[in-house]
Amino acid sequence: MQINSKLPQGKPRHLSGQKHYNFELNLRAFTSRLSGTYLYACLSICFMISCNKNPTVSGITTVEKSKNEVVILGAIHGGHRTDSIYNTVYLKKLIKEINPDYILAEIPPDRFEEAMRGFKKDDSISEPRVMRFPEYADVVFPLTKEMNFEIIPTAGWTLPMAQERSQKLNAIRKDSLRTADWNTYQNANKLSDSIYSIYKTTGKVNDPYFIHTHTYDSIQDISLQVYNSLFNVELGLGGWDNINIAHYWNIEKALQKYKYTGKRMLIIYGAGHKGWFLRELRKRDDIKLLEMRPFLDAIEDK
Secondary structure: OOOOOOOOOOOOHHHOHHHHHHHHHHHHHHHOOOOHHHHHHHHHHHHHHHHHHOOOOOOOOHHHHOOEEEEEEEEOHHHHHOOOOOOHHHHHHHHHHHOOOEEEEOOOHHHHHHHHHHHHHHOOOOOOOHHHOHHHHHHHHHHOOOOOOEEEEOOOOOHHHHHHHHHHHHHHHHOHHHHHHHHHHHHHHHHHHHHHHHHHOOOOOOOHHHHOOHHHHHHHHHHHHHHHHHHOOOOHHHOHHHHHHHHHHHHHHHHHHOOOOOOEEEEEEEHHHHHHHHHHHOOOOOEEEOOOHHHHHHHHOO
């Protein structure tokens, strides 16, 4: 699934094969008719031209300068409407601070146009799927009136997939032959919850600083990886790896489309997806991943 984003490898065209050989013959014949001083000047000019064609001579490539910056924001969905810290007001400040050129949203492409049409009509979101997510309905869409970014819908979610997943999980739960699997999954959930409860006493569970850490991703993985190993294949498109692959396929298409344009891209998804996406994004050499903490610090200081 991973799109190969490596730069072209091998020798430059002007240094390979027959052309290189002919160049040497011609140069040998030419230099026999030149004085030492004149030859030195000509070769110096040739070297400088060659260096200008090679973007890595100075140690900083032109490609490096135009890499897109990518930031991942872990959302808590409905929690943004009730949390005392990580609420919609906080989200607005954070997105303004990040100041993205593109927002890659957890919105299915086939739901986006209807959502945008409704927002343009009466400043509200009526599309059923999108309106469930306050990070979009209450924050991102309204911010389009204040900021200059483009929303790119990237979610691989579909209603038939969600319905099938729900039905299959319910069947597994009721199947007496799958009791051991279901108990293993439930125990993994309990273990995750017990670790979260430790952080809950410190008020950190929905703390945006905590959510954007490797520790948070690791706690999420305790239950999600068990869920994935037991049920991913069986749940089809709704399996954990499978739905993330579907999401990331759309994200990667956007990354490829705007590759090396020097833009800032903000990915907004449920916080549980963040660790999965980061593992894939770190495989790319054509982007610069930014940490969330400096942006969080910036709005705390204001």
